Amino acid sequence: MKRIVLLAVGFVLLFGACEMPGAGEVASQVQGQVDEISDELQGVVENNEELADRIDDLQEQIASGTFEMPDMPDFDIQEFVDGFDENLEALSTRSDSLMEEMAVLVETQTVLIDSLQTRIDDFEDEINGLEGEIASLRSSVTAMGNSGNTGRDGSSSGGRTGTTGGTGRTGTTGGTSGGSAGGSTGR
Numbered sequence: 490m491k492r493i494v495l496l497a498v499g500f501v502l503l504f505g506a507c508e509m510p511g512a513g514e515v516a517s518q519v520q521g522q523v524d525e526i527s528d529e530l531q532g533v534v535e536n537n538e539e540l541a542d543r544i545d546d547l548q549e550q551i552a553s554g555t556f557e558m559p560d561m562p563d564f565d566i567q568e569f570v571d572g573f574d575e576n577l578e579a580l581s582t583r584s585d586s587l588m589e590e591m592a593v594l595v596e597t598q599t600v601l602i603d604s605l606q607t608r609i610d611d612f613e614d615e616i617n618g619l620e621g622e623i624a625s626l627r628s629s630v631t632a633m634g635n636s637g638n639t640g641r642d643g644s645s646s647g648g649r650t651g652t653t654g655g656t657g658r659t660g661t662t663g664g665t666s667g668g669s670a671g672g673s674t675g676r
Contacts (some may be wrong), residue, residue: 550557
């Protein structure tokens, strides 16, 4: 029946091609497509027939009791479960070990932080002590500067550290660096 339809289509196209200009080219293209579709349909029919033969063979094997399953690899569920348990136990052990290592690391870091804090506190104490010494030295320098300034301004002390009657550095009465009881006017 398909062939009859295809032949009819082909004849219609041939007669149409004779009557219209350029229709021959269109008719040949259509005929090519019809041939391709016909070949594809023939392939589908052959595949269906082969599949039907296989189904018939399987039904005969099942009915006769000679049906065999294709070879499948053996799968031991217990072996799989045992292997899974071993892997899980190894993972758990490794996890515990990592937790212990982390605890030791945290403890070590805590000790290190405490040690560093102690050193920082010691440095702060040293800095505070040095600041106290610097303040004391500053006071001494300021006091020395103030006593020296009074001798330079012509006071009666007569020198940087002198006493009445001299301008010597050692401040003895009657110093040798010159000056009178009134002191010098400074340098």
